[in-house]
Amino acid sequence: SSELTQDPAVSVALGQTVRITCQGDSLRSYYASWYQQKPGQAPLLVFYGENNRPSGIPDRFSGSSSGNTASLTITGAQAEDEAEYYCNSRDSSGNHPHVVFGGGTKLTVL
Amino acid sequence: QVQLQESGPGLVKPSETLSLTCSVSGGSISNYYWSWIRQPPGKGLEWIGYIYYSGTTNYNPSLKSRVTISVDTSKNQFSLKLSSVTAADTAIYYCARFDYDEIRRVAAFDIWGQGTMVTVSS
Numbered sequence: 001s002s003e004l005t006q007d008p009a010v011s012v013a014l015g016q017t018v019r020i021t022c023q024g025d026s027l028r029s030y031y032a033s034w035y036q037q038k039p040g041q042a043p044l045l046v047f048y049g050e051n052n053r054p055s056g057i058p059d060r061f062s063g064s065s066s067g068n069t070a071s072l073t074i075t076g077a078q079a080e081d082e083a084e085y086y087c088n089s090r091d092s093s094g095n096h097p098h099v100v101f102g103g104g105t106k107l108t109v110l
Numbered sequence: 111q112v113q114l115q116e117s118g119p120g121l122v123k124p125s126e127t128l129s130l131t132c133s134v135s136g137g138s139i140s141n142y143y144w145s146w147i148r149q150p151p152g153k154g155l156e157w158i159g160y161i162y163y164s165g166t167t168n169y170n171p172s173l174k175s176r177v178t179i180s181v182d183t184s185k186n187q188f189s190l191k192l193s194s195v196t197a198a199d200t201a202i203y204y205c206a207r208f209d210y211d212e213i214r215r216v217a218a219f220d221i222w223g224q225g226t227m228v229t230v231s232s
Contacts, residue, residue, distance in 0.1 A: 029215065031215050033216070033219070035155075042204055042224055043155065045218055090210070090215075097212075097217070098168065098170065099160070099170075099217055100157070101156065102154075
């Protein structure tokens with residue numbers, strides 16, 4: 001099955017822009033979805049599909065995709081954005097629509 | 111506002127079957143996909159499987175031989191059974207609504223329960 005690869009950790013200065021990436025063959029065929037998870041909380045969907053931000057998610061969160069790489073961009077990172085971020089997509093291998101997650105990226109806001 | 115709530119035993123003995131239920135409130139279970147996802151302590155997310163309200167299922171190949179997901183539309187609930195558990199199955203188990211659409215090329219978990227910790231130990 002396909003895998004999704006994320007950098008384990010990324011840091012950003014307060015107010016600056018940061019890009020979190022997710023790589024995998026399945027991303028050539030399917031869009032990534034992005035989740036924010038803070039300690040002790042359930043994951044929260046922050047961006048998905050071609051250009052979809054769930055209600056209540058700040059517009060500083062945006063997504064993009066190119067080839068086998070999807071990106072989540074936070075423009076003007078805030079202290080409250082410090083969290084673990086996961087991507088997922090539909091597994092493109094085989095006829096059965098399985099789901100795969102990336103390993104997660106720990107975002108530190110300095 | 112749709113909300114999900116997991117329920118079930120927090121402790122399961124090795125070799126036994128883990129059973130959890132997800133109750134959906136604030137909306138109908140019909141016309142949607144529903145999923146189970148787990149997260150071992152300190153680790154990442156692992157998709158377990160999903161079910162359509164009509165009963166069609168799909169499971170993670172690594173767990174397929176031990177997993178059964180079912181739905182009860184009359185109770186607005188869906189359930190997870192994981193058999194022959196070991197310590198490796200110790201995790202927080204989440205239920206989630208699954209926005210799956212081949213035309214839009216989307217596979218997103220848009221609403222999550224709070225999660226329930228299940229420990230496998232004798």
